[in-house]
Amino acid sequence: xxxxxxxxxxxxxxxxxxxxxxxxxxxxxxxxxxxxxxxxxxxxxxxxxxxxxxxxxxxxxxxxxxxxxxxxxxxxxxxxxxxxxxxxxxxxxxxxxxxxxxxxxxxxxxxxxxxxxxxxxxxxxxxxxxxxxxxxxxxxxxxxxxxxxxxxxxxxxxxxxxxxxxxxxxxxxxxxxxxxxxxxxxxxxxxxxxxxxxxxxxxxxxxxxxxxxxxxxxxxxxxxxxxxxxxxxxxxxxxxxxxxxxxxxxxxxxxxxxxxxxxxxxxxxxxxxxxxxxxxxxxxxxxxxxxxxxxxxxxxxxxxxxxxxxxxxxxxxxxxxxxxxxxxxxxxxxxxxxxxxxxxxxxxxxxxxxxxxxxxxxxxxxxxxxxxxxxxxxxxxxxxxxxxxxxxxxxxxxxxxxxxxxxxxxxxxxxxxxxxxxxxxxxxxxxxxxxxxxxxxxxxxxxxxxxxxxxxxxxxxxxxxxxxxxxxxxxxxxxxxxxxxxxxxxxxxxxxxxxxxxxxxxxxxxxxxxxxxxxxxxxxxxxxxxxxxxxxxxxxxxxxxxxxxxxxxxxxxxxxxxxxxxxxxxxxxxxxxxxxxxxxxxxxxxxxxxxxxxxxxxxxxxxxxxxxxxxxxxxxxxxxxxxxxxxxxxxxxxxxxxxxxxxxxxxxxxxxxxxxxxxxxxxxxxxxxxxxx
Numbered sequence: 024x025x026x027x028x029x030x031x032x033x034x035x036x037x038x039x040x041x042x043x044x045x046x047x048x049x050x051x052x053x054x055x056x057x058x059x060x061x062x063x064x065x066x067x068x069x070x071x072x073x074x075x076x077x078x079x080x081x082x083x084x085x086x087x088x089x090x091x092x093x094x095x096x097x098x099x100x101x102x103x104x105x106x107x108x109x110x111x112x113x114x115x116x117x118x119x120x121x122x123x124x125x126x127x128x129x130x131x132x133x134x135x136x137x138x139x140x141x142x143x144x145x146x147x148x149x150x151x152x153x154x155x156x157x158x159x160x161x162x163x164x165x166x167x168x169x170x171x172x173x174x175x176x177x178x179x180x181x182x183x184x185x186x187x188x189x190x191x192x193x194x195x196x197x198x199x200x201x202x203x204x205x206x207x208x209x210x211x212x213x214x215x216x217x218x219x220x221x222x223x224x225x226x227x228x229x230x231x232x233x234x235x236x237x238x239x240x241x242x243x244x245x246x247x248x249x250x251x252x253x254x255x256x257x258x259x260x261x262x263x264x265x266x267x268x269x270x271x272x273x274x275x276x277x278x279x280x281x282x283x284x285x286x287x288x289x290x291x292x293x294x295x296x297x298x299x300x301x302x303x304x305x306x307x308x309x310x311x312x313x314x315x316x317x318x319x320x321x322x323x324x325x326x327x328x329x330x331x332x333x334x335x336x337x338x339x340x341x342x343x344x345x346x347x348x349x350x351x352x353x354x355x356x357x358x359x360x361x362x363x364x365x366x367x368x369x370x371x372x373x374x375x376x377x378x379x380x381x382x383x384x385x386x387x388x389x390x391x392x393x394x395x396x397x398x399x400x401x402x403x404x405x406x407x408x409x410x411x412x413x414x415x416x417x418x419x420x421x422x423x424x425x426x427x428x429x430x431x432x433x434x435x436x437x438x439x440x441x442x443x444x445x446x447x448x449x450x451x452x453x454x455x456x457x458x459x460x461x462x463x464x465x466x467x468x469x470x471x472x473x474x475x476x477x478x479x480x481x482x483x484x485x486x487x488x489x490x491x492x493x494x495x496x497x498x499x500x501x502x503x504x505x506x507x508x509x510x511x512x513x514x515x516x517x518x519x520x521x522x523x524x525x526x527x528x529x530x531x532x533x534x535x536x537x538x539x540x541x542x543x544x545x546x547x548x549x550x551x552x553x554x555x556x557x558x559x560x561x562x563x564x565x566x567x568x569x570x571x572x573x574x575x576x577x578x579x580x581x582x583x584x585x586x587x588x589x590x591x592x593x594x595x596x597x598x599x600x601x602x603x604x605x606x607x608x609x610x611x612x613x614x615x616x617x618x619x620x621x622x623x624x625x626x627x628x629x630x631x632x633x634x635x636x637x638x639x640x641x642x643x644x645x646x647x648x649x650x651x652x653x654x655x656x657x658x659x660x661x662x663x664x665x666x667x668x669x670x671x672x673x674x675x676x677x678x679x680x681x682x683x684x685x686x687x688x689x690x691x692x693x694x695x696x697x698x699x700x
Contacts, residue, residue: 053096054166057141058087058268058282061173064148064414065467069460071440072411081148083418083468084173085284087266088142088166096136100165101126104144107159111146115387119152121415122386129394131224140226141216143266143284147386147418176204177245179283181554182267182471183290183514184260190361190400192259193289197577198471199554200251200269200281208271208279210235210243210253216266217287218398225264225397232270233258239577240615245271250556250613254577260287262364262400283471286421288402290473292514292547293368294540295325295349296521297477303523303698309334314523315344316683317695321533322540323521325349325368329358335366355399368515369404369422370396377408377416386415393419406477409435410464417468425465426477426519429453429504430496430598431488438489444591450489451596455503456560456570456587462511463555473515476508480518480536481529491596495528498535499600499651503585505539506652510572510583512555516543527696533686541678542625542654545671549576549656556580557611560587571610579663580619582610582643582655606649614641616657621664625654629671632664 064080090096104125106114114120123146126132136142148154158172180201186193202208212234216227235243239252269281296318300308308314309331318326325347335341351372352358358367373392376384389405396403402421407413413425427435430452438453458476466474479501485494496504505516518536526533543550553576561569567587574581589600612619617637623630624647633655635645647653658664678684685692 052166053092055089055091056086056168057089058280059173060085060282061175067410067460067464070410070436070457073437076411079150081150081153083147086144087282088144090136090138090140093138096165098132098134101163104163106161119150121147121149122390124390133224139228141266149415177202177281179281179471182285183551184287185290190364192261194258196255197552198253200245200253202245202247202249205247207247208245208273210238210245211270211272214268215260218264227266252577262287286402290514290551292543292550293325293347294323295517296323297327297517297519299326299521300328300331301522307331308523311698313694313698317685319344320681320684321536322544355396355401359399359401367401369402371404373405375406375408389419407465410461414468422473423469424475425461427461428479429455430500431491431494432485451491456507458504458507459511459570462508462513466512474513475515475517476513477517477519478505480521481525481532482520483525483528497597498532500598501532502535503651507585514551530692537686538627541674544674549579549581552576553581573610573612575613580612580616580657584608584653586651600651603649605646607646609638610643612641612643617641619657619659621658623656623667625656630667
């Protein structure tokens with residue numbers, strides 16, 4: 024081993040490669056690797072499958088390649104790129120790489136690379152040949168560099184962007200940094216690398232560094248073995264591809280940069296009805312105002328469609344019942360218009376590639392399908408279906424989501440392998456809390472991208488499973504599945520499936536969906552800007568009793584409790600929850616929130632004040648009655664309490680103004696049911 028290799032392998036590396044150690048092995052390079060993000064693969068062994076997990080884990084890489092010379096560089100300089108003396112295509116053919124996104128995959132790559140441009144080269148490993156933190160060499164005509172060991176003890180867990188305009192620049196960003204190292208760092212500034220308008224290939228160029236407006240905890244310091252929330256304001260960030268470079272430093276002058284490639288989009292919490300525009304009496308559902316009112320009463324604002332003549336081109340009707348487009352938006356240039364962006368949730372057209380109609384679609388093929396959409400300001404989405412192998416599809420889309428239903432539905436996992444209920448095995452359902460396991464897994468593998476969840480709703484198409492005659496969730500099963508995902512950090516929820524025929528068959532599920540929708544709208548800022556902070560499963564007498572989650576946002580902290588002490592009704596084959604008259608709960612909260620004075624319980628009648636006490640080691644203790652799941656909001660001052668109460672009253676006012684609520688009004692439900700006659 025050479026002296027240079029020995030020095031590189033001994034280098035602590037968390038994102039920044041010092042320029043002095045990034046010289047090419049020979050000659051003079053026009054390109055430099057100035058940053059890297061490594062996301063280790065993981066599996067969740069809570070999930071049980073017919074084919075067990077493969078423990079041969081790897082990692083996903085983002086390499087930030089900078090053209091530092093003053094002259095343009097021919098694209099020939101980035102042809103025939105090799106990792107460890109093999110081409111990416113060869114590594115893929117050998118089964119060591121799941122997918123790679125390097126120059127030359129399509130004809131959109133320009134003939135010249137401009138000076139100062141940053142490129143993000145990505146690949147996703149498939150076995151231990153690329154397991155973090157192994158170092159490796161990357162080489163082409165304009166780059167030949169030995170990268171050091173690339174374990175990253177500091178990383179960006181979440182990055183969201185908000186603003187007042189759906190198509191204009193975004194003014195605010197909230198980021199969550201995680202430090203697993205034993206060293207503390209000052210959070211100095213952040214540099215955004217952004218694409219230029221109109222470019223077909225997303226070359227990125229550096230903007231001026233931005234200093235944080237505020238951090239939690241205060242002091243703009245990332246403590247050892249801790250997390251920090253960073254708020255940036257007064258930004259003017261355009262929508263589209265970008266990279267963020269977080270500049271950290273220590274008192275002794277040492278520095279570290281944390282990198283991540285991101286898609287800047289205006290973050291909103293969207294609630295989808297799925298495929299809801301099926302005809303009612305040969306007329307598209309979205310032309311039936313009673314049906315539109317029903318969706319609005321459920322707080323739905325999105326559906327799987329790309330527009331409907333007579334609805335989306337009817338300004339009066341669409342303004343009263345706005346439903347965002349979500350689906351096959353081809354050609355994307357037709358939809359990537361300033362006047363339309365506020366109507367769009369995302370691009371989705373690949374179905375479930377992990378199944379692919381019976382045979383998994385190669386992740387590299389999925390990448391090639393999505394690659395033409397890279398220049399678009401519209402986020403791409405991808406449906407992940409099976410945690411056992413979804414790490415190979417991680418990073419392919421801007422807004423990944425997953426589907427998994429825990430009762431009376433097809434499943435990727437083997438429900439009879441769970442030993443959850445005193446050894447009794449069932450074929451009609453799986454532990455509801457595994458939705459939380461799935462959510463945490465997908466979020467970790469795709470960080471810092473936001474994620475969404477297809478939640479189980481009323482769907483008429485499912486058959487009998489394991490002898491259960493009810494081919495849909497009960498209201499309790501529906502609510503608990505949704506809240507396991509909400510508590511684990513999703514930023515949109517898609518119901519499967521609010522077609523008219525499904526709602527007509529299972530109208531009893533409207534009320535719990537309305538309640539969930541109302542609570543999402545009330546707490547939307549906290550879901551959007553928050554990120555999971557703590558999670559634990561409380562055990563008593565070797566049995567799971569509670570799942571407790573803490574979701575931390577800049578302006579408040581959401582606390583969730585999900586009841587795990589539910590049981591099986593052997594006759595109906597359903598999961599049954601009991602009322603807990605006096606549940607004693609202990610949540611872990613950040614140390615900087617220990618003096619927050621106000622705690623609200625979010626219930627069906629609205630937020631109400633609830634007492635609590637401070638425990639040791641930054642814990643919060645409360646005692647409350649509980650059924651199925653509980654949601655609490657810890658706030659820093661009385662002004663925030665007034666804001667939440669005011670927003671609740673506004674939601675109630677809008678519901679009353681709609682004057683149509685089939686969830687609770689028998690006459691309105693009858694009008695809804697009569698649509699098919």
